[in-house]
Amino acid sequence: MSLRFHRALAAALLVAGLAACGGGGDESAGAAVFDNNCVQCHGAGGRASLGPELMTVLARYGWTGADDGTLEVALAEVRTVVLEGLRASGRAPMPAFEGRLSEAELDALMDHLVAIQTTAG
Numbered sequence: 001m002s003l004r005f006h007r008a009l010a011a012a013l014l015v016a017g018l019a020a021c022g023g024g025g026d027e028s029a030g031a032a033v034f035d036n037n038c039v040q041c042h043g044a045g046g047r048a049s050l051g052p053e054l055m056t057v058l059a060r061y062g063w064t065g066a067d068d069g070t071l072e073v074a075l076a077e078v079r080t081v082v083l084e085g086l087r088a089s090g091r092a093p094m095p096a097f098e099g100r101l102s103e104a105e106l107d108a109l110m111d112h113l114v115a116i117q118t119t120a121g
């Protein structure tokens with residue numbers, strides 16, 4: 001088994017595990033939250049538009065692809081970005097969603113982001 005396949009499998013199992021034990025949210029509800037709030041800037045499936053692609057965002061925030069605690073850390077940081085927004089100089093700003101999404105919507109959205117990741121680190 002190649003390392004690449006192995007990592008993809010590990011990620012798939014992890015995602016399945018998260019979905020099964022519930023990362024706290026409802027992934028299909030998260031897809032709707034994404035389509036209503038994020039897709040206009042991040043593209044269908046997170047494939048980039050005005051905003052950066054989100055299909056590898058959890059790796060950018062430190063997820064190694066393993067079940068080693070780095071996923072939780074990456075999700076916490078991404079959640080903060082969504083709540084507070086982001087404004088790197090010279091780039092279009094990411095709006096803050098504080099007060100615009102419920103905790104349940106945020107949980108579901110985070111599960112959806114995990115589900116659309118194409119990299120496992």
Ligand code: HEC
Pocket residue numbers: 034037038039040041042050051052054057060078081082086087088089091092093094095097109
């Ligand atoms: C009005 C357009 C717009 C909307 C709507 C929007 N974003 Fe963004 N988002 C951006 C832009 C532009 C950036 C890059 C900001 C920067 O780099 O300073 C960004 C950055 C991000 C980042 C950080 C990516 C990275 O690599 O650091 C995350 C995570 C993110 N957005 C998630 C979301 C989610 C989830 C939603 C829906 C709740 C959403 N965004 C809605 C425009 C948007």
